[in-house]
Amino acid sequence: MEYMLILNPLVHNRDNNKNAGLFCNVCLCLPLFLRWEEEKCTDGSKWRFLEHKGPVFPPPYEPLPDRVRFHYDGKAMKLSPGAEEVATFYAKMLDHEYTTKDIFRKNFFKDWRKEMTSEEKSKITELKKCDFTEMHEYFKAQSEARKQMSKEEKQKIKEENERILQEYGYCVMDNHRERIGNFRIEPPGLFRGRGDHPKMGKLKRRIRPEDIIINCSKDSVHPKAPPGTRWKEVRHDNKVTWLVSWTEKIQGSIKYIMLNPSSRIKGEKDWQKYETARRLKKIVERIRAQYREDWRSKEMRIRQRAVALYFIDKLALRAGNEKDEGETADTVGCCSLRVEHIRLHPQMDGQDYVVELDFPGKDSIRYYNKVSVEKRVFKNLQLFLENKQAKDDLFDRLNTSILNKHLQELMDGLTAKVFRTYNASITLQQQLKELTSCESKILSYNRANRAVAVLCNHQRAPPKTFEKSMHNLQTKIDEKKKQLSAAKKELKAAKADAKTLRDEKSKRVVETKKKAVQRISEQLMKLEVQATDREENKQIALGTSKLNYLDPRISVAWCKKLGVPIEKIYNKTQREKFAWAIDMTDEDFEF
């Protein structure tokens, strides 16, 4: 019965969408949906009907005007269109740090040479003799010109984008017109790997229709390939959710076009994720008891598994799959931690059994934490480290598939990442309960959100304008303080006047002055709250946890309970993504 309560809003919500009326009516959808629900369990199909217009390709390359020249070894040189296009990719990045990195430059140059004519190849032999500045200046001027366009021109472009969005940005899946997430093919350019990526700077070549696989239902109108081209393949696989795919040649991985998070298929998966996390909640204490027990196991692999799981649970670490060395940046997660990433301190800062973790995580974001652990964990870690070198695995008898297999036995659908979801959501719920007493509700919410972001290590580079904007805010606060003391002085004077004059008029003046003082001090408070919030948020990214780890029903229930408008917490896209939760949740929802 529960799923009906949940799915209903998902269906009805589309009635609010101006385009939905065509495809959605309650009489049709509800029975269809339920039937679909039943079938899904048995045969794993994700949809029954799927129709779309295919991807949008980036515009073809436009050669540079002749006045924009490339120089080699001080001399101007006209490049062939193929070589020129690749050169522009580099020229556009000239003031980016990437172009100072050796690997980037080396990879770029190697791939660039492949695009050159034999004549160019023999002339252009050293990157450091290449001068792209004219090209760089040209693109800077172009983007400047784009900014300077008139209102009408900008409006025209906007309308054209909207037209493309309406034509290619939606598909029909099972009676619903659904928004597609990324319907544009990635344009060619230079690969921007994160961290010390060995492939950074390599050429990402242009994707052609012949590289594209289309997925849609047999009984739909298939998308047409652009004139004079054909698709690589048109298939009809309703066991998957993607509409378009192609192989990316740098890592050899497959890229997909899929639906927007507001779609039924994504929303339901999201809901399912949180339901799995809630099932974990019911048995987490039992699992904890078990892994604590396993710390004493006589089998090394079980001890390692138990300690790793403790880290995943306590520190919300990622699972840590193994990666191909030399193909990707060197990053690790829990199972792939190495000896060099961990330090043991029997005593530190007045605490016992301190573990110091320092490693590059996903996206090469540094994870640094010192945490006091239980004695048994500490002793086990000492044992795991015995006779090992810096580059050796900490958990040499463990990997993610072993760990996840174990977890699967403890609960259906349980994997390492469910712990992250569970701990993030439960932390938010707890923090909201604890913090909501203090002054500003939004500040409390952000603080709770922040506690989760810290737990999950969601960092960001401090915004480029952080110092300045903080300074501006401080100036505002100082001004407001002056204003306040001035207003207070006036109030005092008015009071004195009223005392001597004792007439109606001066009494009224006192009242207005009182109100002014109140208003100004409220404004001051607001500014100070804003300053605290911003300072605390300097290096923390709240968005990731909000979007991916926090059960939206917790936030919705909190808003309802405290009378906070949902718009204060979720912006438009977030409200679209979490429509299912906004509709179904009442104020006493418990995660």
Place this chain on the structure above:
DNA sequence: CTGAGTCATTCTGTTCGCTAAGT
């Protein structure tokens, strides 16, 4: 000349698209 009002421009913070990197 002044000050209110209007409109354009710039500045600033937020949103969202992009696509890499995880599970």
Place this chain on the structure above:
DNA sequence: CACTTAGCGAACAGAATGACTCA
């Protein structure tokens, strides 16, 4: 192989500021 999670930066929107008009 398919799908979720992630930070960056361009685009956008709204606020602040400036230029200008006119009573």
